[in-house]
Amino acid sequence: MIWLDSAATTLQKPPQVMWAVMRAAGTMSTPGRGGHKAAMLAAETAFRCRELAAELFDVPGPERVVFTFNATHGLNMAIRSVVTPGMRVVISGYEHNAVVRSLTAYGAEVHVARGRLFSQESVLDAFDREITEETGLVVLNHVSNVFGFIQPADQIAALCRKRKVPLILDASQSAGVLPVKLSALGADFIAMPGHKGLYGPQGTGLLLCGRDVKPFLHGGTGSASMPREMPRELPEAGEAGTHNMPGIAGLLEGLRYIRRTGTARICRHEQNLAARAAEELKKIPGMRVYAAEDPAVQTGVLSFCHDRTGPEKLADSLDESGIALRGGLHCAPLAHETAGTLPDGTVRASFSVFSTAGEVHRLASAVRSAV
Amino acid sequence: LSECYLICRSLTYAQKTVRVFERWGMFAALVRMPAELRDGSGCGWCVRIRGGQLRQALNAVKSEHLPGVRTFCGNTGETLQEVGS
Numbered sequence: 303m304i305w306l307d308s309a310a311t312t313l314q315k316p317p318q319v320m321w322a323v324m325r326a327a328g329t330m331s332t333p334g335r336g337g338h339k340a341a342m343l344a345a346e347t348a349f350r351c352r353e354l355a356a357e358l359f360d361v362p363g364p365e366r367v368v369f370t371f372n373a374t375h376g377l378n379m380a381i382r383s384v385v386t387p388g389m390r391v392v393i394s395g396y397e398h399n400a401v402v403r404s405l406t407a408y409g410a411e412v413h414v415a416r417g418r419l420f421s422q423e424s425v426l427d428a429f430d431r432e433i434t435e436e437t438g439l440v441v442l443n444h445v446s447n448v449f450g451f452i453q454p455a456d457q458i459a460a461l462c463r464k465r466k467v468p469l470i471l472d473a474s475q476s477a478g479v480l481p482v483k484l485s486a487l488g489a490d491f492i493a494m495p496g497h498k499g500l501y502g503p504q505g506t507g508l509l510l511c512g513r514d515v516k517p518f519l520h521g522g523t524g525s526a527s528m529p530r531e532m533p534r535e536l537p538e539a540g541e542a543g544t545h546n547m548p549g550i551a552g553l554l555e556g557l558r559y560i561r562r563t564g565t566a567r568i569c570r571h572e573q574n575l576a577a578r579a580a581e582e583l584k585k586i587p588g589m590r591v592y593a594a595e596d597p598a599v600q601t602g603v604l605s606f607c608h609d610r611t612g613p614e615k616l617a618d619s620l621d622e623s624g625i626a627l628r629g630g631l632h633c634a635p636l637a638h639e640t641a642g643t644l645p646d647g648t649v650r651a652s653f654s655v656f657s658t659a660g661e662v663h664r665l666a667s668a669v670r671s672a673v
Numbered sequence: 674l675s676e677c678y679l680i681c682r683s684l685t686y687a688q689k690t691v692r693v694f695e696r697w698g699m700f701a702a703l704v705r706m707p708a709e710l711r712d713g714s715g716c717g718w719c720v721r722i723r724g725g726q727l728r729q730a731l732n733a734v735k736s737e738h739l740p741g742v743r744t745f746c747g748n749t750g751e752t753l754q755e756v757g758s
Contacts, residue, residue, distance in 0.1 A: 333684060334684040334716075334718070336705075337704065337705040342703070345684060345688065345703070346688075349685065349688040349689075352685070353692075363689065364685065364688075364689060365683075365685045365686060365689060523683075524684055524716065525683050525684055525715075525716050525717050525718055526682075526683070526714045526715055526716070526717060527714075527715030527716045528713055528714050528715035529714065529715075533682075533683065535682050535683050535685075535686070536685075537685055538683050538684075538685070
């Protein structure tokens with residue numbers, strides 16, 4: 303199988319990730335639950351993972367790295383920590399349902415700063431217009447999961463700092479690919495999954511905290527056990543219940559892989575593949591390919607659609623040819639609304655560090671045969 | 674005094690404290706809080722150091738901006754006494 307659905311999950315992992323998962327499953331219990339070897343090994347592994355995440359993502363201390371089950375979990379926790387019912391919240395036109403539905407559930411008054419696809423200037427102008435004195439929060443998707451569009455996070459963060467508006471960054475598609483810096487951005491929270499660009503297993507994620515969190519789950523934390531309320535200290539305030547230690551051990555190896563390989567190298571590889579795929583697909587009659595004129599504003603995520611063959615049908619045909627990618631709305635109808643690709647959506651090819659030029663060629667051939 | 678216990682606000686802060694002490698060249702062990710030191714808050718975590726390193730440890734806590742800690746010292750097998758924070 304050719305895996306081109308890495309924006310959902312990177313299926314191919316560095317082998318050390320899988321070894322770490324297996325080793326942890328047989329040797330580690332949970333941090334803080336007892337002083338025996340299995341608990342202490344888990345505690346050390348979890349702490350090393352926090353330390354490395356803090357180093358990679360410019361977090362002031364390892365205690366500000368909270369383990370989550372995925373980015374959605376982290377975004378929910380972050381949004382719940384800031385939003386009050388009726389709060390004016392500004393989001394981009396490329397947000398995932400993890401943000402849109404959470405804001406709706408917590409009663410926010412959502413305003414969309416809609417910018418043109420692949421125009422960072424247009425997005426920045428839209429935020430400049432929408433962030434008013436009444437704005438209580440900005441939530442920004444760093445990179446669109448549908449189009450790979452890199453939104454101008456640095457400039458929007460600067461705007462938020464200037465206007466003293468809290469910022470939550472959804473780094474689901476940028477972590478492991480682009481520089482993501484909590485302190486430099488001055489963000490209140492950054493949420494990211496472990497199972498995409500960080501090459502960890504599913505069921506892992508990180509919430510980087512620039513401020514305290516409101517507990518999302520309530521339960522045991524392994525310390526200060528007598529009070530009936532959750533501890534207020536990070537990271538325990540955000541981590542009730544047993545940790546996913548096989549996942550965290552795998553994530554630690556994924557982070558080590560990212561540090562060793564370097565995000566710039568990973569990004570360049572994925573961008574090159576996306577550009578090559580765009581070039582090949584554009585040659586097919588009836589094909590619309592969503593590729594940025596300036597390749598610097600797009601990661602290795604490429605959407606395309608055909609005039610006659612719908613996205614779902616095309617994705618199904620490609621699956622029969624042994625190529626896994628995703629058609630439809632990608633849980634981000636707002637992004638499709640902004641880009642004008644509703645109601646059908648697009649087919650999305652998304653690359654990882656393990657994708658190859660040969661796979662891109664096979665994709666183009668298979669698409670040509672399918673339409 | 675042969676050993677001292679620095680009570681930390683959580684497991685993660687205790688781990689962070691151990692890392693700092695190790696960086697400062699001290700021996701430090703992460704241990705569960707002895708039952709006699711619990712003040713009603715339940716389970717907790719401490720950093721155990723050699724008694725002779727207390728001054729250096731408290732300097733490290735201050736210099737590295739770690740949260741204030743309660744400290745108890747004593748000889749092995751004897752009752753631990755609080756020595757300030």
